[in-house]
Amino acid sequence: MNGIEQSIVRVEHLIKRYNSTVAVNDVSFEIKKGEIxxxxxxxxxxxxxxxSILCCLLKPSSGRGTISGFDLEKNAxxxxxxxxxxxxxxxxxHTLTxxxxxxxxxxIYGLSRQMREQRIAKILEMVGLSKRADEPLQNYSGGMKRRINIGIALLHNPKILFLDEPTVGVDPQSRxxxxxxxxxxxxxxxxxxxTTHQMEDAERLCHRIAIVDNGKLIALxxxxxxxxxxxxxxxxRVEARNITQKTIASLEKVDSLQKVSVDRDMMTIQLLRGREMLATIVDILTASDTKVDSIQIKEPxxxxxxxxxxGTSLRQ
Known part of the structure; x- marks a missing residue:
């Protein structure tokens, strides 16, 4: 990790409510300078x-935050x-190039003409679209449009870049x-x-990862x-038909089992030494008349x- 120094973003006990719904529930974290x-x-x-709160587009219901020492509510x-x-x-x-x-x-950022030309040329090269810069965006793929979207956020050479689901719906080359x-x-x-719900994004890019679910930060x-x-x-993971409470109850008797959950015809079983216990799992499923279509095992x-x-899979 290059050049990480003091924290550039601080969030303390952030809460955002929409009537009776709590969208963000007492979230606190810091982001260090130079960190992904x-x-x-x-x-x-x-x-x-x-x-959205960090970008000053929404006001928090309570809690506070700072970016580079500036207060989110006082220094937007x-x-x-x-x-x-x-x-x-x-x-x-989309009708423009x-x-x-x-x-x-x-x-809009107020760049001078000379600065505009320099920054635009540099950004087009960075996102790999210099040769297609003068084509209308309606001819671009979704991934190419997203790369231009990233380029726009870089025009004024910001200190910190916020990306909300940057790879959603893009082709492998653009990713x-x-x-x-x-x-x-x-x-x-x-x-x-x-922000991302893609495992690959987090694994390939991030120095630190905050896992968020139901408005709460549950690990960092x-x-x-x-x-x-x-x-x-x-x-x-077991794709099967006729998954009953009897099936689940039988699996819960396995000593090394930690959790079992069912979503329609997909059963997810978390246990220690899964490879060693696979034959036992199959025997239990067969004995409970569960019709197994496929079964696979994943390492952590x-x-x-x-x-x-x-207790649930990462939903998309």
């Missing part, structure tokens, strides 16, 4: 609400000058390019906060540190950890 920090969780977990204008924001929804003019979109937004862009920016010292550490929570457990990963902490 990930908020990992399912859709509806509260990730986008957290990032100063914060907006030093952050770049890439929303989950692509916000571009990539260059025209970048030019339009650079004028790799987005990864390369984020890592290149970070290597040059930029702090990055990204490096990938290596988080994986220690998962211990030696394995996940057995972030999804295993999420299941371990919440």
């Amino acid at each position: 920090f990930g908020l990992l969780g399912p859709n509806g977990a509260g990730k986008s609400t957290i990032i 204008l100063e914060i907006k000058r030093i952050i770049g924001v890439v929303p989950q929804e692509i916000s571009l003019y 990539a260059r025209e979109n970048l030019t339009f937004y650079s004028r 790799r390019r987005i990864y390369d862009t984020i890592l290149e920016l970070n290597n040059k010292g930029m702090t990055v906060l990204l 550490d490096t990938l290596e540190g988080l994986m220690k929570f998962a211990g030696e457990c394995d996940i057995v 990963d972030l999804e295993t950890l999420f299941l371990h902490l919440t």
Whole structure:
């Protein structure tokens, strides 16, 4: 991790309510300067609400936060000058070219003509679209549009970049390019906060990962540190018909079993030494008349950890 010093983002006991719904529930964390920090969780977990508050688009119901020493509620204008924001929804003019979109937004940022031309050329090269800069965006793939969306957030050379689900719905080539862009920016010292429900994003990019579910922060550490929570457990996934309470009750008698959950025709079994216990699991399923269509075993990963902490799979 390059150039990590003091914390550039601080969040303390953040709460956001919508009437009786608590979207963010007493969340606290810090992001260090020069860090790629990930908020990992399912859709509806509260990730986008957290990032919207940090971008000064929403006011918290209670709690406080600072970015580079500026208070979220008192210094919104100063914060907006030093952050770049890439929303989950692509916000571009599709009848304009990539260059025209970048030019339009650079004028909003107040860049001089000379600075505009320099920044636009550099950004087009960074996102790998220099050769197609003068094509209308309606000819672009979803991944290419998202790369331009990232470029727009970089026009004013922000200190910190917020990315909300940066790889959702993109093709593999664009995903790799987005990864390369984020890592290149970070290597040059930029702090990055990204939200994602994609395991690969968190594993490939983030120095530290905060796992969020139902508005709560339930774990925060490096990938290596988080994986220690998962211990030696394995996940057995069974696609089957006729999963009954009798089936579940029989499985719960297995000594090494930690959790079992069922979502329609998919059963997820978390247990120690899963490979050794696989034959026992199959015997129990057969004896309870469960019709097994497929069975697979997974070694510990972030999804295993999420299941371990919440009792549910990471929903998309």
